[in-house]
Amino acid sequence: MQDDTSGREVLRFAPSPNGWLHLGHAYSALFAFDTAKRLGGRMLLRIEDIDIGRCREEYVEGIYEDLAWLGIEWEEPVRRQSEHFAEYETLLRELRGRGLVYPCFATRKEIQDAIAASGIPLHAWPSDPDGAPLYPGIYKGIPRERINALMWEGRSYAWRLDMEKARAEAERINGGPVTFREEGSSAKGAAGLFEIQPELFGDVVIARKDIPTSYHLAVTADDALQGVTLVTRGQDLFPATxxxxxxQVLLGLPEPRYRHHGLIRDEAGRRLSKSARDMGLRELRAAGHSPADIRRMVGL
Structure with missing residues (x-):
């Protein structure tokens, strides 16, 4: 797939096939599809299946069936991330060559133990926007000989972005603070130009030993490759931007615009999720609901 050169807007819906689609997915997919139609743009579907341990082919087929039932149309071929690891690894090698990432061998227990040893209670330790404890830097800056020894032992590791160094380099390339354009309603309540705050994530993981990418690296690469001009997704992903x-700045990739929409929640205000096994579209379809019913349920 090549970047679009027609001047049309390009939007996408990019689910992970690790469960059945629910109403929250329906809202996000319909939001992107309706926006693309209104703008006279193109609609892409991307299968984000880098988590090969949890993703299943039956869920991929379920995505196609549910979206088609909703009346959503998309361009072919559908990009599947699991088929493009070599492309992500090329970008990872570039970041490695520039000294912007480093291998981290820390286990979850080691991180918890390091936090405990700091004297700061776990509940008081700073967390990233996703709720995970910030990495305490256990393996950051260790000698090359130690890194080689750990790799020789076959230890598992993740590639972490050296955030302080990466932000300084991005601002140097950009000629100042890095921003993004948010259109429509956003997680912060307004449209406008927002300055990024990547330090909130600390030294974020962008790849692993066995999978040369992460959600962050893969989605950034794919949006650029597919020529996505307007990223629509839930407010929960606002900080991921x-x-x-x-x-994007570090790798010289184009900058899309963003529109972070509201989330579908249950009566208690909890957002829907696959892990909570919220009722899927296939169950709603089997119960006799129509696509028009789904649109009413999600407020479209």
Whole structure:
């Protein structure tokens, strides 16, 4: 797939096939599809299946069936991230060559133990926007000989972005603070130009030993490759834009615009999720609901 040169807007819906689609996915997919139609743009579907341990082919087929039932149309071929690891690895090698990432061998227990040893209670330790404890830097800056020894032992590791160094380099390339354009309603309540705050994530993981990418690196690469001009997604991913923008600047990739829409929640205000096994579209379809019913349920 090549970048679009027609001047049309390009939007996408990019689900992960690790469960059945629910109403929250329906809203996000319909939001992107309706926006593309209104703008006279193109609609892409991307399968984000880098988590090969959890993704299943039956869920991929379920995505196609559910979206087609909703009346959503998309361009072919559909890009599947699991088929493009070599492309992501090329970008990772570039960041490695510039000294912007480093291998981290820390286990979850090691991180918890390091936090405990600091004397700061775990509940008081700073967390990233996703709620995970910030990495305490256990393996940051260790000698090359130690890194080689750990790799020789076969230890698992992740590639972390050296955020302080990466932000300084991005601002040097950009000629100042890095920003992004938010259109329509946003997680912060307004449209406008927002300055990124990637330090909120600390030294974020962007790849692993066995999978040469992460959500952040893969989505940034794919949006650029597919010529996506307007990224529409849920408000919960608003902070992730900080990471995506810094990677775009570091890797010389084009900058799309963003529109972070509201989330579908249950009566208690909890956002829907696959992990909570919220009722899927296939169950709603089997219960006799129509696509028009789904649109009413999600307020479209």
């Amino acid at each position: 900080y990471i995506h923008r810094i990677l």
